[in-house]
Amino acid sequence: MSRKFPTATLVAVLSLAPVAMAGATGLATCDSGSPDTWQPQEKLTAALNEKGWQVRNVKVDGGCYEVYALDEKGERVEAYFHPVTLERVKTAAE
């Protein structure tokens, strides 16, 4: 029994991989409705760059815009924004 354990665990971990790779990360969710009603990503990027951020990448995660950037202090940030209001959304990490 015990000698089979590591193999069984690894196989279980491996077979779960495709399930968890799809979809949201769960770090934050936005109740943001249909993407038709969202403001464009470019507007968010422009606003953040305007206040001194260096936006590197914007993705959609959990109905939010997920922004990878250096902020005005040069700190690395992964920040979430509501795509309709463009308000910052707190994540599980914050």
Added chain:
Amino acid sequence: MIPVWGALVRVLHWSLVLTVAAAWLTRHSPGRWHEWLGYGTLAIVGARIAWGFLGSGHARFADFVRSFPATVRYARAVLARREARYLGHNPLGGWMVIALLSMLTLVGFTGWLYTTDRFWGVPWVEALHSTLSDVLFGFVALHILGVVFTSVRHRENLVAAMLHGRKPAP
């Protein structure tokens, strides 16, 4: 039963299983767990590579890394179902060790790269890290298949041997 895998080889092997599984599980988690697991994995890989040169017996790279022709000969023998049994790693298993250590290093390195100010948030770095980890898990799956296949072929439990370190004498 004779001793084949020393304590350090076994501890490093199962530590890698744990840190890699935990790193995979925390890949989207808040906090810095994933990063620390990555550094831990790189440290274990570094220790295993050092031990491959400084260790003794079947732990040494010189014991199990064989030439390309010798490895092809072994692979042909496997297909013909007449391959020799090895106490240490067989030629294909030896190259699998090299492949796994290389992939772990590359995945760890690109993960670290993503945390630097220069490459933070850069999409191609993230994509590379994630693709390399997919390749790593592909090798892990092949490694497990190889272990199961060889265990069946030679009627020995290689998973148990990596736990207690002993294998039946030839």
